[in-house]
Amino acid sequence: MKLIDKTIVAKKMPIRLVRNTILKGLFFLATTFGLLVLGILLYRIFAQGIGYLDWDFFQNFASRRPEEAGIKAALIGSIWLMIVVAPVALLLGLGTAIYLEEYAKKNWFTSFIKLNISNLAGVPSIIFGLLGLTIFVRALALDRSVLAAGLTMSLLVLPVIIVAAQEAIRSVPRELREASYGMGATKWQTIVRVVLPAAIPGILTGSILALSRAVGETAPLVVVGIPMFIAFLPKNVFDTFTVLPMQIYNWTSRPQEEFQSVAAAGILVLLFLLIFMNSIAVFIRNKFQKRY
Template identity: 70%
Template sequence: MNSLFIGATSFGLIVLAILLFRIIADGIGYINWDFLNSFASRRAEESGIKAAIIGSIWIMCVTAPLAFVLGVGTAVYLEEYAKKGKFTSFVQMNISNLAGVPSIVFGLLGLTIFVREMALGRSILAGGMTMALLILPIIVVASQEAIRSVPSDLREASFAMGASKWQTTLRIVLPSAMPGIITGNILALSRAIGETAPLIVIGALTYVAFLPEGIFSQFTTMPIQIFNWTSRPQEEFQYVAAAGILVLLIMLISMNTVAVLIRNKFSNRH
């Protein structure tokens, strides 16, 4: 069994290395300032990823605060305030199950609630709220694990000093759990920034030659722009798509690196 697992892992690493080599070889020559500072075009040599980068940043600016407040708030309530019982266990089970639901289901939910019922249209706000729903279960689970890791001795010491439940949660539990909470949030956002299906379902544009002016503007994102390029019949667009993938990979690696650095900083402090 161990040899089979090692063999499968080695094969996966080889395939990943080949894929990365192919993407780097095809896309590295197309990455320059003009590519980063130009809009999409019907000509491969003139295509850029500027609108997609700005659109992704706008989406994250809506998704991050919504998911953080709702996710961490839910985790604090479930771990510190909710009475343990059948209802709490039911809610916890459903949150864990939602973390494994295909992303396209959240896209259909966003299309029904935000785009149609709330009449937000194909806007950044609708897209950001949809992505917040997508990563919310992940943030709740990660935050709960971080809160559970806080030693009970700290809570008891706080209560012994006369602190209330809320004061203990705010000043003792949350600061101690913050490394895990922040790491979970950033990793969840890394998943959101690479998602395509939910945004396509709610009607995000695949060709944008302008920058968003607000949360009610239409938009595109890097994964959608890359999807658009790969669907083009011209071979040159495959190289442009590879360059877009490299930019997206750099952004994802940067976010993950920030998550590790923040976690290490808070861990050393505590």
């Protein structure tokens, strides 16, 4: 009995192979689409913005005249924002991660915290802005300060840091902990002297990436009410300020053609800052991360 009719198979084979090749080509084209978009985007911004990117651009405050407009207040403001977000988000995120990985029992409360964290990661950033406006700006009367904006951003990036720190802590092998306990160390001593040093590269990498998200985020700060046009630097965390994405938004939404180029120059500064932060993260990952 012939189970397979070879003539039919042979007849269909060419078309099946052609279909395979065509679809493979289409899949590849789709893959290069991202590359293409990134190329156009970078080229456009570079070509438009490079002309405005000179020393004066870093020295000047925002101005109504495009040729005098500078990014000083926004760049310094973004650094101020990082100074608030980094310690707050890192402490809260690391504490939560240690609790979840090392102490939390498997009960409804723990799984509730985990479900809550993954849901928080999906809340649109603009909603965090509404939270910041109500709690930090109004209820705690921090006004439109560095602190109010920084705390809002800390809550926004907290889920990212928690998940990164959890993964880093989880990847520390059991044997290291057991050895530490075997030497008579207590749980907290083991965590501080064995687990955290081994996990710190992963935690730092994740935190820097989260921080770079906070630096590039605009929407929550718009809602919090951070001004877009400012001609002074903040002296402490209770002063008002502006940041790079807000300044870029302001320039982008102006009708004059020249401000588009100023916006492009601002974007170049923002992208350089983000690339710098990401390279540090990649460097830490490659240099210090051990594989067990």
